[in-house]
Amino acid sequence: MEPKKLILVDGNSIAFRAFYAMYTVLEKFKNPEGLHTNAIYAFNNMLDLILSKGQPTDMLVAFDAGKYTFRNQLYDDYKGNRLKTPTEFQEQMPFIKQLLKARGIKTYELENYEADDIIGTVAKKAQKKNFQTTIVTGDRDLTQLVNEQTTVALTIKGVTELEFYTPQHFQEKLGIKPAQLIDVKALMGDTSDNYPGVTKVGEKTALKLIKQYGSLDQLYAQIDKMKASKLKEHLLQDRDVAFLSQKLATIQLDVPVQLDIDQLTYEGDQISQLRDFYQKMNFRTFLSKMDTETTASTIESVETNINFQELNENNIKEITASQQAATVLVEMVQDNYHKAPIIGFGIGIKDQIWVTDNAEILRNPQLKSWLQNPQIKKAVFDFKRNYVALNRWQIHLAGVNFDALLASYLIDVNENSNDLGKLAQGYDYQDLIADSQFYGRGAKLTIPPRSELLQHLAAKITAINFLKTKLPQKLQDHDQDQLFDEIELPLSQVLADMEIAGIKVDRHNLEQMQQDLDQRLQDLEADIYQQAGHEFNINSPQQLSKVLFEELGLKPIKKNKRGYSTSVDVLEKLRGQAPIIAQILDYRQVAKIQSTYVIGLMNSIAVDEKVHTRYQQTLTQTGRLSSVDPNLQNIPARDEGREIRKAFVPSHVGWEIFSSDYSQIELRVLAHISGDQNMQKAFADNYDIHAHTAMRIFGLHDISEVTPDMRRQAKATNFGIVYGISDYGLSQNIGISRKRAAEFINAYFKQYPDVKNYMDKIVQMARTDGYVETIMHRRRYLPDIHSRNYHLRSFAERTAMNTPIQGSAADIIKIAMINMQKKLQADNLQATMLLQVHDELIFEAPKKEIPILEKLVPQVMDSAVQLDVPLKVESAHGPTWFDAKG
DNA sequence: GATTTCACG
DNA sequence: ACGTACGTGAAATCT
Numbered sequence: 001m002e003p004k005k006l007i008l009v010d011g012n013s014i015a016f017r018a019f020y021a022m023y024t025v026l027e028k029f030k031n032p033e034g035l036h037t038n039a040i041y042a043f044n045n046m047l048d049l050i051l052s053k054g055q056p057t058d059m060l061v062a063f064d065a066g067k068y069t070f071r072n073q074l075y076d077d078y079k080g081n082r083l084k085t086p087t088e089f090q091e092q093m094p095f096i097k098q099l100l101k102a103r104g105i106k107t108y109e110l111e112n113y114e115a116d117d118i119i120g121t122v123a124k125k126a127q128k129k130n131f132q133t134t135i136v137t138g139d140r141d142l143t144q145l146v147n148e149q150t151t152v153a154l155t156i157k158g159v160t161e162l163e164f165y166t167p168q169h170f171q172e173k174l175g176i177k178p179a180q181l182i183d184v185k186a187l188m189g190d191t192s193d194n195y196p197g198v199t200k201v202g203e204k205t206a207l208k209l210i211k212q213y214g215s216l217d218q219l220y221a222q223i224d225k226m227k228a229s230k231l232k233e234h235l236l237q238d239r240d241v242a243f244l245s246q247k248l249a250t251i252q253l254d255v256p257v258q259l260d261i262d263q264l265t266y267e268g269d270q271i272s273q274l275r276d277f278y279q280k281m282n283f284r285t286f287l288s289k290m291d292t293e294t295t296a297s298t299i300e301s302v303e304t305n306i307n308f309q310e311l312n313e314n315n316i317k318e319i320t321a322s323q324q325a326a327t328v329l330v331e332m333v334q335d336n337y338h339k340a341p342i343i344g345f346g347i348g349i350k351d352q353i354w355v356t357d358n359a360e361i362l363r364n365p366q367l368k369s370w371l372q373n374p375q376i377k378k379a380v381f382d383f384k385r386n387y388v389a390l391n392r393w394q395i396h397l398a399g400v401n402f403d404a405l406l407a408s409y410l411i412d413v414n415e416n417s418n419d420l421g422k423l424a425q426g427y428d429y430q431d432l433i434a435d436s437q438f439y440g441r442g443a444k445l446t447i448p449p450r451s452e453l454l455q456h457l458a459a460k461i462t463a464i465n466f467l468k469t470k471l472p473q474k475l476q477d478h479d480q481d482q483l484f485d486e487i488e489l490p491l492s493q494v495l496a497d498m499e500i501a502g503i504k505v506d507r508h509n510l511e512q513m514q515q516d517l518d519q520r521l522q523d524l525e526a527d528i529y530q531q532a533g534h535e536f537n538i539n540s541p542q543q544l545s546k547v548l549f550e551e552l553g554l555k556p557i558k559k560n561k562r563g564y565s566t567s568v569d570v571l572e573k574l575r576g577q578a579p580i581i582a583q584i585l586d587y588r589q590v591a592k593i594q595s596t597y598v599i600g601l602m603n604s605i606a607v608d609e610k611v612h613t614r615y616q617q618t619l620t621q622t623g624r625l626s627s628v629d630p631n632l633q634n635i636p637a638r639d640e641g642r643e644i645r646k647a648f649v650p651s652h653v654g655w656e657i658f659s660s661d662y663s664q665i666e667l668r669v670l671a672h673i674s675g676d677q678n679m680q681k682a683f684a685d686n687y688d689i690h691a692h693t694a695m696r697i698f699g700l701h702d703i704s705e706v707t708p709d710m711r712r713q714a715k716a717t718n719f720g721i722v723y724g725i726s727d728y729g730l731s732q733n734i735g736i737s738r739k740r741a742a743e744f745i746n747a748y749f750k751q752y753p754d755v756k757n758y759m760d761k762i763v764q765m766a767r768t769d770g771y772v773e774t775i776m777h778r779r780r781y782l783p784d785i786h787s788r789n790y791h792l793r794s795f796a797e798r799t800a801m802n803t804p805i806q807g808s809a810a811d812i813i814k815i816a817m818i819n820m821q822k823k824l825q826a827d828n829l830q831a832t833m834l835l836q837v838h839d840e841l842i843f844e845a846p847k848k849e850i851p852i853l854e855k856l857v858p859q860v861m862d863s864a865v866q867l868d869v870p871l872k873v874e875s876a877h878g879p880t881w882f883d884a885k886g
Numbered sequence: 887g888a889t890t891t892c893a894c895g
Numbered sequence: 896a897c898g899t900a901c902g903t904g905a906a907a908t909c910t
Contacts, residue, residue: 188896202896539907541890560890562909567891592892596905622902624895631904634894641893720900729900790897802901838895838902889909895902
């Protein structure tokens with residue numbers, strides 16, 4: 001007979017994680033009575049997952065009950081540092097229990113016992129009856145119960161990503177037996193449960209000791225033989241604490257559970273009860289899932305029928321005679337709108353919708369002037385995409401005052417899938433499926449039959465209309481009206497102009513480079529093969545590491561998932577040990593230039609001899625732009641790679657490339673938002689900021705005493721501060737000890753005390769508000785700030801420090817770009833803005849306009865916003881991009 | 887599709 | 896005592 005399968009769930013732990021997994025949508029998930037439902041929703045997601053994956057015959061969810069457990073009797077302060085759980089969470093607990101009942105799952109709690117101990121006890125009983133048991137929890141401690149019949153599924157991220165601990169996995173991961181975990185905890189303590197362990201002993205040391213001695217008892221039995229050390233002293237001193245912690249860490253297996261193992265049968269969903277519950281909670285997705293499951297599972301998800309008419313030459317005149325606000329849709333399947341064919345077009349006015357799959361309609365003059373009429377207000381999804389595509393038909397789309405893509409991105413930067421269907425579904429609008437689902441993906445991409453296509457287009461127009469009723473209120477709630485109306489929407493027009501203009505690339509120049517580089521690659525290759533003694537693929541990190549670390553016997557420095565790392569920092573450390581290293585570094589550099597830049601760039605030159613990048617305006621978490629197809633924001637600027645820039649040239653003879661960049665904009669932003677007087681003064685007095693910092697942190701009296709090396713270290717420290725400093729990170733970056741790095745940071749904060757205050761304050765704000773903001777109210781949610789996982793939490797903290805800085809700098813240059821474009825038009829200049837590289841704007845212009853730009857561009861850039869420190873702009877120009885660098 | 891490496895600010 | 900810099904995109908290789 002098949003063994004019975006039991007799933008045990010740590011109810012409190014999973015519910016709590018569920019709450020924070022969907023913390024960003026806390027206010028989106030409310031039922032009509034105002035009850036928060038995010039934790040209930042996420043909990044149910046987890047149930048769906050484990051029920052379908054685990055196929056249990058039996059199931060139990062255990063909860064904590066009562067305030068005092070036997071552990072409090074042992075140790076007063078057990079869990080003493082726990083913050084009170086938020087009421088938004090507490091109010092959901094009873095409903096999670098209701099949900100479980102409706103899903104046919106037993107629950108159990110016992111006054112003054114923790115869920116852990118109930119689970120331990122039940123798992124032991126189940127083992128005697130030969131059940132196959134899986135425990136689902138967010139609490140690592142429970143892995144002590146792992147054995148051949150008991151697996152622990154531990155949440156990694158959220159509640160649906162699980163890591164399964166079997167005895168083998170546990171051994172591989174920690175190098176000890178599951179039961180030994182108790183003794184490890186005894187030594188290291190537990191900060192979240194607030195018991196101490198032995199002084200100065202953390203996970204690493206504890207694991208080492210238990211691996212060495214086998215158990216806590218053995219360790220203390222042999223402690224006399226241990227040689228004298230600080231560690232030994234601490235162990236002796238904290239002996240009682242260790243044994244107390246051991247008791248606290250041990251999960252009880254003999255709790256008086258009044259529950260028979262035969263009573264845990266999983267009953268399955270109680271359909272009508274569950275339907276009522278979902279309805280009460282306003283869980284539309286789960287409701288519809290239930291319907292599709294219960295009706296016939298054969299029915300594919302089909303878009304709801306939406307009434308529409310076909311747009312044609314006969315009705316277009318009448319439609320475009322209307323002066324009313326409208327919704328406009330230009331459909332393309334491919335990403336690159338500079339060349340993707342238009343496969344559909346649609347208009348929505350009030351409740352009426354007209355669509356067509358005939359792009360030729362765009363030749364209609366009435367339609368053209370309607371689209372170009374700024375008086376007729378239009379709503380779209382992705383203005384820039386629509387604008388650029390229509391521009392290819394000589395139509396200049398105007399009057400757009402709502403872009404659902406831009407709006408949703410500003411409301412939540414995680415909403416960056418760029419898919420209207422997905423976006424609308426996120427706002428509980430179910431009548432439009434995602435494009436990837438409708439058209440398929442990659443090789444399977446096809447355009448469905450006409451009738452279905454028209455239906456899809458109509459559904460898109462309704463989705464945009466729906467979002468137009470929802471998103472403006474949210475923008476207002478976030479205080480983002482100005483950001484939307486005066487920055488992002490006008491910017492998308494500016495970006496469209498820049499993308500359409502494109503930048504000219506000299507193909508012959510690249511072809512020449514390709515030949516030269518090819519020769520060099522061949523020479524290097526031959527040399528490398530000779531030294532290795534055989535041929536191999538230098539581009540393969542695997543084969544390379546075999547050559548270096550096995551055949552040549554060099555010492556590996558860093559590991560990655562597949563073996564030993566061969567990255568630059570590793571190779572740099574090995575340089576000097578073998579001549580092959582320098583040549584590999586050379587080869588790598590040349591190969592990169594060749595494949596990514598020379599060949600890659602040539603492949604994206606269009607028929608007009610230009611490259612037309614696309615700026616992704618709704619992608620980054622900080623508000624920066626990104627550039628794709630090709631990426632013109634990472635063209636080499638240093639060393640040999642810089643030569644590539646010689647291929648970027650003006651598109652007319654007698655013109656030049658002109659470039660202006662903000663000097664130290666991020667540090668200036670930091671000086672402004674932190675309000676730090678010392679840093680502000682340094683900028684006001686126009687000091688070399690890195691030298692100034694060096695003077696301060698090295699305690700010198702005058703800037704002239706600063707050596708180049710001091711300046712270099714101070715510069716790295718400044719960068720570190722902007723990124724959300726850690727002593728380790730800084731020490732790695734400038735090759736000093738961690739202790740020394742910590743001293744730097746301390747000195748830094750002493751010299752710039754309000755920078756320190758800012759760092760503390762912004763992290764605190766992220767904790768209380770759940771998000772951080774830039775000077776223009778761009779918002780980024782940081783749910784991981786509450787994570788119990790150190791790694792995730794620290795990352796969120798650094799992000800909280802960095803995002804307002806990087807994001808505000810992005811705000812500033814965006815404003816400058818809009819003002820710049822206006823000014824160029826107003827002054828009737830031929831100069832054209834072509835590229836943006838985060839803190840730098842690149843133009844082409846007739847030579848005679850260069851002197852004008854030299855005054856104008858810095859003027860516009862440094863007056864974009866008024867900060868408490870001056871902004872500084874530097875310019876350069878020349879016949880190619882290479883020369884336009886100061 | 888994920889991973890590694892390396893280009894930029 | 897933990898284990899780390901912030902934000903991106905592209906090419907080549909591995910699975």
